[in-house]
Amino acid sequence: MDFSLTEEQEMFRGHIRKMLDKFGGTQLAREMIDNNPQNLKKVYTTLAELGCGGINIPEEYDGMDLDALDLVPTFEEMGRSLVPGLFMETSALVVPILKKYGTEQQKQQYLPNIASGEKLVSFAALEPFNDFSPAGIQCTLVRQDGQYVLNGTKTLVPEVELADAFLVLVRTNQTDQEDGLSLVLIDKTKGINIEKQSSFDESKHVAKIEFNNLVIKEDQIIGEVDKGWTQLQEGLLYFNAALSSYIVGAMESVVNMATEYAKIREQFGQAIGRFQAIKHSIVNMKVNLEIARSLSHYANWVVDTDELDREAAVYSARTYATEKFIEVSAHNVQIHGGIGFTEEIDCHLYVKRARYYDQYLGSTPFYQEKVVASLGW
Amino acid sequence: MDFSFTKKEEKFRTELRTWLEANLPEGWLEGKRDLPEDLDEYSRVLRAWQNKLYEGGWAAIAWPKEYGGRNASLMEEIIYHQEMVRVKAPPLINYIGIHMVGPTLIDIGTDEQKEKYLKKILTGEEIWCQGYSEPGAGSDLTGLKTRAVKDGDHWLINGQKVWTSFGHVADKCFLLTRTSTHPEKKHRGITVFMMDMHQPGVETLPIVQMDGHKDFNEVYMTDAVATDADIVGQVDSGWHVLIALMLHERTGIGAELFTLEKQFNDTVELAQQYKVNGKPLIENPVVRQKLANFYARVRGSLLNYYKNLTTTIKNGQPGAETSIDKLVVTELNQALSAFAVEIQGHQGVLFDKDAVADPKWQHLFLASFGQTIGGGTSEVQRNTIGERVLGLPKDMGR
Numbered sequence: 001m002d003f004s005l006t007e008e009q010e011m012f013r014g015h016i017r018k019m020l021d022k023f024g025g026t027q028l029a030r031e032m033i034d035n036n037p038q039n040l041k042k043v044y045t046t047l048a049e050l051g052c053g054g055i056n057i058p059e060e061y062d063g064m065d066l067d068a069l070d071l072v073p074t075f076e077e078m079g080r081s082l083v084p085g086l087f088m089e090t091s092a093l094v095v096p097i098l099k100k101y102g103t104e105q106q107k108q109q110y111l112p113n114i115a116s117g118e119k120l121v122s123f124a125a126l127e128p129f130n131d132f133s134p135a136g137i138q139c140t141l142v143r144q145d146g147q148y149v150l151n152g153t154k155t156l157v158p159e160v161e162l163a164d165a166f167l168v169l170v171r172t173n174q175t176d177q178e179d180g181l182s183l184v185l186i187d188k189t190k191g192i193n194i195e196k197q198s199s200f201d202e203s204k205h206v207a208k209i210e211f212n213n214l215v216i217k218e219d220q221i222i223g224e225v226d227k228g229w230t231q232l233q234e235g236l237l238y239f240n241a242a243l244s245s246y247i248v249g250a251m252e253s254v255v256n257m258a259t260e261y262a263k264i265r266e267q268f269g270q271a272i273g274r275f276q277a278i279k280h281s282i283v284n285m286k287v288n289l290e291i292a293r294s295l296s297h298y299a300n301w302v303v304d305t306d307e308l309d310r311e312a313a314v315y316s317a318r319t320y321a322t323e324k325f326i327e328v329s330a331h332n333v334q335i336h337g338g339i340g341f342t343e344e345i346d347c348h349l350y351v352k353r354a355r356y357y358d359q360y361l362g363s364t365p366f367y368q369e370k371v372v373a374s375l376g377w
Numbered sequence: 378m379d380f381s382f383t384k385k386e387e388k389f390r391t392e393l394r395t396w397l398e399a400n401l402p403e404g405w406l407e408g409k410r411d412l413p414e415d416l417d418e419y420s421r422v423l424r425a426w427q428n429k430l431y432e433g434g435w436a437a438i439a440w441p442k443e444y445g446g447r448n449a450s451l452m453e454e455i456i457y458h459q460e461m462v463r464v465k466a467p468p469l470i471n472y473i474g475i476h477m478v479g480p481t482l483i484d485i486g487t488d489e490q491k492e493k494y495l496k497k498i499l500t501g502e503e504i505w506c507q508g509y510s511e512p513g514a515g516s517d518l519t520g521l522k523t524r525a526v527k528d529g530d531h532w533l534i535n536g537q538k539v540w541t542s543f544g545h546v547a548d549k550c551f552l553l554t555r556t557s558t559h560p561e562k563k564h565r566g567i568t569v570f571m572m573d574m575h576q577p578g579v580e581t582l583p584i585v586q587m588d589g590h591k592d593f594n595e596v597y598m599t600d601a602v603a604t605d606a607d608i609v610g611q612v613d614s615g616w617h618v619l620i621a622l623m624l625h626e627r628t629g630i631g632a633e634l635f636t637l638e639k640q641f642n643d644t645v646e647l648a649q650q651y652k653v654n655g656k657p658l659i660e661n662p663v664v665r666q667k668l669a670n671f672y673a674r675v676r677g678s679l680l681n682y683y684k685n686l687t688t689t690i691k692n693g694q695p696g697a698e699t700s701i702d703k704l705v706v707t708e709l710n711q712a713l714s715a716f717a718v719e720i721q722g723h724q725g726v727l728f729d730k731d732a733v734a735d736p737k738w739q740h741l742f743l744a745s746f747g748q749t750i751g752g753g754t755s756e757v758q759r760n761t762i763g764e765r766v767l768g769l770p771k772d773m774g775r
Contacts, residue, residue, distance in 0.1 A: 001452060002379045003683040004691075069378060259767045273769040276756070283759040286767060287701055290684075291677035298680050301378045309676075316673035368669035369662070377645060377659055377668065 013073035019046055025081040026346050029203035032084045040085055048117020056095055061111035068238060068300045072245045079249025082353055084203050086120040086159050092242035094121045094167050097235040101223035122163035124154035124209060132362050134177040134229055141170040148216040160194050160207040173226050181228035184220045201352035240318040241303045244296035247321040251289045254328050254350050258282045258335045281331050288324040295320050311374035315367045323364055325354040390456045396433050397464050420546040423470035427501030436499045437475045444483055445499050451690055458632035462639055474498035474505035478551050480625035485610055506547035508538040516757050519563035525554035534601040544581050544594030547574050556613055567615035570603045588743035624694060630702045634679050637706055641675045644717045647734050658720055678705045697765035704758040707748040714742040
């Protein structure tokens with residue numbers, strides 16, 4: 001038995017960390033708040049040069065044909081600096097879905113461009129005043145005169161300005177809730193109406209997008225029509241495994257912040273880290289981090305296997321990570337005291353991102369139910 | 378990353394499983410697992426079980442072969458615990474002897490000491506207890522006041538120990554005493570004796586715990602006698618001996634985690650069987666959310682243990698991060714058993730022979746309070762993690 005990342009994986013982590021630190025770490029998220037993604041774009045170019053985009057893409061499409069586990073160091077390091085953008089949606093949602101369900105033509109059209117970093121894909125699922133469930137998807141894709149026409153509105157679509165294409169969840173059949181949905185890939189065109197929305201986490205940009213009689217070709221539908229929800233569940237396994245890694249990286253950064261601050265901040269003539277009230281609070285954060293990391297590493301290993309606990313492992317890694325990220329980022333503010341309440345210090349960036357991801361593509365209760373259901377309980 | 382067992386490890390598992398099925402007390406596998414309430418009878422049955430383990434070569438698998446062990450790897454120890462938990466094997470009455478005292482003697486004992494004690498530890502002929510805590514020395518063991526004074530060619534020991542597990546059945550005690558005083562460096566001046574429990578100067582009184590059991594004892598020493606030959610290591614260097622001993626207790630937390638995992642599965646079964654308003658409890662969304670949460674915590678703790686075990690295997694010895702495992706498993710035990718009692722509704726207060734579920738969650742719930750105190754309280758574990766893993770400064774008193 002060996003439950004650890006390999007030396008190569010850890011070495012790769014070092015490269016990513018060095019590169020992100022060069023760009024100022026969380027500075028990238030702050031620049032997004034100011035609507036300035038110039039450095040972020042450079043980071044994405046560098047990530048592509050390092051080969052990150054192609055890690056889980058087969059060799060015939062210019063990738064390295066490695067596993068989800070090989071993406072873990074990249075996601076953890078991105079989480080550590082709260083790097084925004086569409087890398088996770090592209091590599092951990094779109095790529096696994098295309099690999100498993102895409103036609104040869106779709107793979108050739110997208111995978112090499114994703115591997116080279118030329119194509120980033122955003123995901124449009126949620127609709128205004130609806131939830132993330134089959135019944136909540138009402139954007140209609142209707143067949144008319146030998147072609148398809150798309151109508152409807154999607155909300156909370158991430159980083160539209162960085163997207164080259166969208167993966168969109170649409171309704172193709174009104175008679176069956178679950179087996180009436182399809183996934184389509186749409187390149188960004190002028191025919192899509194985009195309206196920016198204010199985000200609680202200002203470093204994660206979101207927008208409402210509207211489709212008015214947008215013509216869709218049949219070959220833009222991924223795999224079989226009406227099977228979109230099933231396809232998405234497979235993609236969500238990879239996405240949530242990746243998300244748990246990203247959050248582990250973010251949590252690690254939070255624990256480091258709190259620890260280092262408690263070592264240097266003095267009150268009553270001593271470092272506050274000497275007080276058990278502070279020390280034990282940071283230890284609880286550390287324990288949550290290590291459990292989250294263990295669940296996440298296992299999830300990223302198991303997702304590429306056919307082990308019986310594959311789904312339960314991924315979904316429990318996600319719920320544990322999102323729940324504890326909220327908790328540790330809140331404790332970090334408390335440990336910093338007054339300065340932690342300011343915009344100047346990074347504490348608030350993590351608090352906001354924690355909340356953003358907890359409610360992204362399903363909630364904690366949504367995934368808790370999936371854990372229990374997947375175990376047959 | 379690799380979660381498989383090697384062929385050699387699988388063979389080890391099969392061999393142990395086959396042996397257990399052939400040698401467990403009659404009816405044990407079928408659920409006849411009640412141990413005698415009478416203390417002497419209890420002790421006799423468990424000594425006999427340990428002797429059986431010894432004869433099969435399964436008493437102390439981690440010991441070197443020359444001392445009667447199997448030189449087992451850490452993974453084989455893990456498998457050993459998994460298999461013991463699987464059949465809910467009887468408790469090891471000489472746990473302290475097998476897992477702590479024996480390995481320490483093999484490591485730093487004299488040839489005479491090895492000759493005199495090791496075999497009897499294995500066979501269950503001599504049961505060991507540990508004399509650590511005192512009324513005034515709990516988390517801060519350096520406050521211990523039990524004194525050993527040289528008197529001619531032997532030592533006279535006076536003082537009181539408390540929370541001494543197995544003290545009532547023990548033949549020998551691994552005893553921490555103060556042999557000299559150093560107010561500035563309280564870790565100095567401590568000496569470990571291997572004291573005979575069967576002598577006029579030693580009196581043992583059981584403590585009744587909140588769960589009704591009497592696992593712990595007070596041990597009073599009034600001019601109890603020991604000799605130079607009974608000292609482990611050097612005079613005044615007992616603290617080093619204690620640290621060496623703790624490093625030998627390699628996989629005990631693993632055993633607790635496997636038990637926890639089994640108990641979690643039992644909780645799920647309980648929720649499936651129990652009905653509220655005619656429907657199985659497990660259909661209740663709140664119960665489902667809580668079960669999902671426990672699933673994440675139980676699996677997470679187990680995986681985290683494997684992560685630390687991997688590091689231990691690579692480095693040759695456990696690091697401070699293993700304190701996380703102890704902290705997590707004991708607190709989770711408390712939360713899980715509380716939950717299992719809670720979901721039984723009012724019937725959850727039925728106790729002992731009237732308790733409605735198996736295992737008897739009410740007992741486990743009460744016993745769980747001892748786990749976050751014994752073997753280093755949760756607060757001490759958090760200090761260790763804070764100071765030795767995160768590098769936070771110690772408080773001024775230490």
